[in-house]
Amino acid sequence: MGRSPCCDKVGLKKGPWTPEEDQKLLAYIEKHGHGSWRALPNKAGLQRCGKSCRLRWTNYLRPDIKRGKFSMQEEQTIIQLHALLGNRWSAIATHLPKRTDNEIKNYWNTHLKKRLAKMGIDPITHKPKSDNLSSADGHSKCAANLNHMAQWESARLEAEARLVRESKLRSSTIPSNTTTTFTPKNQPLLPPPVPMTPAASPCLDVLSAWQGAWAKPAANNSLGRGYTIDLESPTSTLSFSDNMMAPTISGMGIAEDSTREDQQWKCLRKSGFSMLTAAPFVSTEASSWLSESSGGDFAAGFTGMLSDKANEQNSADGCNDSDNAECGSCVDVEESEGEEDENKNYWSSILYLVNSSSPPNSPPPVF
């Protein structure tokens, strides 16, 4: 495709794979594992280079791949992780089970990036384009914190990715001469990916930090507002419960009602989501780093970049309840609002979440 071939050997087929080739590759890997990719094509009777075979397998034929539309939670996860890690698709993919890095990369380039850009958000910095110059004082601190956390999170993700790779390698190199029968649609040849449970990743991560901040009070909260926490979620993302007042954590694997979620995001924004509002729910530990990050003034520092923009939006919407935790007007979402507005709100909320997730001064990860 427009470049010199990666394999010098002539006669090797390129371009789209035929069903027959897929079948050959699948049959071979089912029987022998992939072993050496370079040697595989000859052994499997394929006129392809090993690289092409590996790519076909990892991005398309592997049984533990989920195809189809990305859920809203997956989108949120991608955006949050992209804000932290940049174009490190393989690291992002470790947080999205059954999605390949290539698929995530494509989805980002064809959908998410454009949607962010359309909203005036720089898809690289994840900040409003007009906001780039206004981050001189308070925001720079947050940016530094975010950067610190990004490095920290990045190192952890790399370690996780390594574990996943090693696990897969071990299993894939073992010939499956067991009773495993395999077709592209059903039987997994490889074991399920290493779950990113809190137990597996006991250290802080940005998303977990968020979860922790929200989740901890759940055990002894007397509010009874419907906290729901999925501790097994590998990459939980923040969402809000039905009445929008108490934060909830929902797991990635949980099917979501997108319409409802839209409304939740909308209300999150409408309620002027801020740590002022959230403070009563935040654990001591979490509020500690939040406080540090804001130079001692937890509420002011942390909410600065959140509420400013949210208030701006609220004013535009005529919702002035940003400082009111019991914003009742947010419960009923006006149906007359356009879908575009909902999308905007949803994306705005994501941006604010991304901007705010950086516990500073955390110790370096030990793996």
Place this chain on the structure above:
DNA sequence: AAGACGTTCAACCGCAAATGC
């Protein structure tokens, strides 16, 4: 109906890291 234009995504490439000898 047909050509132009835009979008999507599988597959390619080169590079860097990891691994083996």
Place this chain on the structure above:
DNA sequence: GGCATTTGCGGTTGAACGTCT
């Protein structure tokens, strides 16, 4: 430790398909 080979990653391409004019 040094070199050769293999593997993984991220950027890019272009065919296929959809939409617009």
